[in-house]
Amino acid sequence: MAKFKTHMGWGVFVGVALVVAGLIYSIISGIESAIWIFSAVLLGSFLPDLDLDGGVPFQILFGLLGAGFAGFIFFNFYQEGERSLKILILIPALTFVAVRFIAGYIFEKFTHHRGMFHSIPAAILFGLLTIWFSHLFKIIEGKELVIGASVAIGYIGHLILDEIYSSTNLKGYSLLPKQSLGSALKFYSDSRLSTLLFYCLIFALALTLPETREFF
Ligand SMILES: [Zn+2]
Structure with missing residues (x-):
């Protein structure tokens, strides 16, 4: 390989x-x-x-996907007039964790x-x-x-x-x-x-x- x-x-x-x-x-x-x-x-x-599992391609792609979704959510909240820093930071951060680590973990489990x-x-x-x-x-x-x-x-x-x-x-x-x-x-x-x-x-x-x- x-x-x-x-x-x-x-x-x-x-x-x-x-x-x-x-x-x-x-x-x-x-x-x-x-x-x-x-x-x-x-x-x-x-x-x-x-x-x-844990390889560079996996880290790059899931990192990018996590950052992409987090950015997307931040942008949507901001556009809708949300100005609470707690929400603007916390929800995108949770989204990042959900995509990068939880979805990533499931992906690793189901692929070999x-x-x-x-x-x-x-x-x-x-x-x-x-x-x-x-x-x-x-x-x-x-x-x-x-x-x-x-x-x-x-x-x-x-x-x-x-x-x-x-x-x-x-x-x-x-x-x-x-x-x-x-x-x-x-x-x-x-x-x-x-x-x-x-x-x-x-x-x-x-x-x-x-x-x-x-x-x-
Ligand atoms: Zn290969």
Whole structure:
């Protein structure tokens, strides 16, 4: 299994390659789209290791989610005219704790490393989720599909790198394949429940999103 730093380096490489290809084939234009695509690939390239309990990807994502929700709640209270410092500080702080630690704890309990998060359907699911989030927060309008695809590409890049690392030992010589070979690029996991859940979510999102509905 490749380390976080290796995945980031690889993510930067894939991100730059994708931006260059996008510019050559005129899929994207302008610095803003280039930054979005690059960031989306980078995000995708660390997402699979979310299932690594207490790992850097887990800490980054749940930290960001906690801070995001806390900020959102603070902003809403403030806009509605709330000026009590107790409420303005306490409730966002509790929200942060609830997301970062409680939701994070539940997430860690229900995932195990290289389970369903290291699979092709997970890459598709996170691509679709990105499109859904982009619509929800009305960011990068008209480019949702490209950004979603960039996350999925970064995600698959991570899985491929894990596979490459599985077939080589620590010094880089390709000797006997390790046990984890083939455990990253798969279509299902040992858990039937999580496999079913992932496919149901893909199906539900594909039916809801305008991009995929159009495609069908
Ligand atoms: Zn991995």
